[in-house]
Amino acid sequence: MVVFFCCFATLPVSADVTVDPTGGADHTTIHSGLAAVSEGETVWLVDAIYSGEWNKELSFGGKDITVRSISDNPDLCIIDCEGYGRAFNLSGGESSAAAIRGITVTNGDWLDGGGFRLTNSSPTIMNCKISGNIGGNDAGLVYCLNSSPTIIQCLISDNSALSNGGGIFCDNGNPVILQTIVQNNQAEYGGGLYIESSLSCIVTNCTIVENTAGSMGGGIQYNVSSGAIFTNCTISLNSATGSGGGLDCYDSYLQITNSIFWGNTAGVGKEIYSTGGVVTVEYSDVDYPPSGYPGTGNIYSDPLFAGGSPFDYHLTGDSPCIDHGTDNSILYPHLPADDIDGDARPEGDGYDMGSDEVACIHHGDVNFDGDITAGDAQMTFNIALVLITPTFEEVCAADCNADGSVTAGDAQQIFGVVMGMDSCVDPL
Ligand SMILES: [Ca+2]
Ligand SMILES: [Ca+2]
Ligand SMILES: [Ca+2]
Ligand SMILES: [Ca+2]
Numbered sequence: 001m002v003v004f005f006c007c008f009a010t011l012p013v014s015a016d017v018t019v020d021p022t023g024g025a026d027h028t029t030i031h032s033g034l035a036a037v038s039e040g041e042t043v044w045l046v047d048a049i050y051s052g053e054w055n056k057e058l059s060f061g062g063k064d065i066t067v068r069s070i071s072d073n074p075d076l077c078i079i080d081c082e083g084y085g086r087a088f089n090l091s092g093g094e095s096s097a098a099a100i101r102g103i104t105v106t107n108g109d110w111l112d113g114g115g116f117r118l119t120n121s122s123p124t125i126m127n128c129k130i131s132g133n134i135g136g137n138d139a140g141l142v143y144c145l146n147s148s149p150t151i152i153q154c155l156i157s158d159n160s161a162l163s164n165g166g167g168i169f170c171d172n173g174n175p176v177i178l179q180t181i182v183q184n185n186q187a188e189y190g191g192g193l194y195i196e197s198s199l200s201c202i203v204t205n206c207t208i209v210e211n212t213a214g215s216m217g218g219g220i221q222y223n224v225s226s227g228a229i230f231t232n233c234t235i236s237l238n239s240a241t242g243s244g245g246g247l248d249c250y251d252s253y254l255q256i257t258n259s260i261f262w263g264n265t266a267g268v269g270k271e272i273y274s275t276g277g278v279v280t281v282e283y284s285d286v287d288y289p290p291s292g293y294p295g296t297g298n299i300y301s302d303p304l305f306a307g308g309s310p311f312d313y314h315l316t317g318d319s320p321c322i323d324h325g326t327d328n329s330i331l332y333p334h335l336p337a338d339d340i341d342g343d344a345r346p347e348g349d350g351y352d353m354g355s356d357e358v359a360c361i362h363h364g365d366v367n368f369d370g371d372i373t374a375g376d377a378q379m380t381f382n383i384a385l386v387l388i389t390p391t392f393e394e395v396c397a398a399d400c401n402a403d404g405s406v407t408a409g410d411a412q413q414i415f416g417v418v419m420g421m422d423s424c425v426d427p428l
Pocket of ligand 4: 382398406407410
């Protein structure tokens with residue numbers, strides 16, 4: 001076998017296999033590729049649409065193997081279940097060393113997990129898009145029973161389930177969900193996520209928005225003695241007909257830190273509704289008038305999302321959520337080192353609330369007109385002399401040398417940029 005790969009950071013090793021449905025590679029179906037590899041090896045997929053019976057209901061057979069697109073671009077490598085069956089069905093005790101990466105899973109439709117069914121299996125699902133799947137009963141996308149998958153940098157959108165968990169359903173597992181968008185999924189209970197009998201889920205840097213529940217938990221439903229730690233999550237514009245537009249918690253124990261609950265709707269408890277358990281909310285912005293949700297460090301103020309269409313949940317430079325999270329990593333050990341975009345945290349004077357940390361970029365274009373001119377240097381002088389009240393982003397732009405303060409020296413340096421003799425730390 002001769003395989004030519006020139007441009008990728010991770011190169012196939014000799015025992016790996018490549019799948020191309022049009023021929024010319026080791027295999028033409030993912031099913032036969034998976035059967036051919038051993039523990040630690042990878043099934044590489046060329047960019048294509050994979051469909052038909054040998055490209056669904058895929059199993060790893062207990063092997064910690066990887067199946068991934070060569071391009072790592074889920075827009076180009078698609079498993080299309082064509083409205084019948086699901087893409088992956090893992091049940092062999094696979095660990096987090098087993099991985100599915102850089103793939104879109106769509107048009108799955110099956111009982112218990114329209115996209116993925118995991119029983120006694122805890123793989124890593126990374127940089128995948130899972131959309132347009134239907135779970136007949138539970139879980140439009142990921143059904144996990146006795147399983148603790150790690151879901152990282154994924155988009156889970158437009159999935160639905162008749163009963164529980166339009167996006168993700170977990171029973172007796174501890175999923176770790178990082179840097180993931182859960183958007184516009186629908187179910188009766190838990191439009192985005194439904195978790196039960198699971199003691200310690202970790203959800204960090206996630207944007208959980210526009211999900212709907214016919215009954216309870218528009219964004220998230222926790223049920224039956226579950227526990228979770230939510231850190232730096234944005235939960236917005238979800239809705240439930242019954243209780244808990246953002247989050248419905250029944251007999252469960254949740255810790256929520258550095259997060260935003262804003263603009264969710266429900267019959268009762270539009271942001272957070274809890275019965276029989278304890279929901280601790282700290283350093284978070286919750287739409288809970290008049291002064292925010294009870295708890296240390298909470299605020300009540302419009303988070304000032306970027307907005308627009310499609311709606312952008314990033315923070316604008318005037319957001320009250322900027323720098324108002326906690327940075328106490330001893331009390332809150334799950335504080336992330338970056339945000340949903342990969343921007344480093346904390347930026348500026350502290351952690352931002354929600355999934356986005358506003359990046360501070362020191363480029364010198366202080367008026368954001370796309371060019372660096374004498375006007376930008378003048379504006380920097382005005383900021384240094386406290387003649388104007390700048391936004392967070394303007395301060396970042398004016399701090400040309402990135403030393404944390406705006407001084408006459410920054411204005412001088414920006415003049416140098418105008419003259420073509422100098423540059424800011426982050427050039428335009
Ligand atoms: Ca910050
Ligand atoms: Ca960011
Ligand atoms: Ca300018
Ligand atoms: Ca400076």
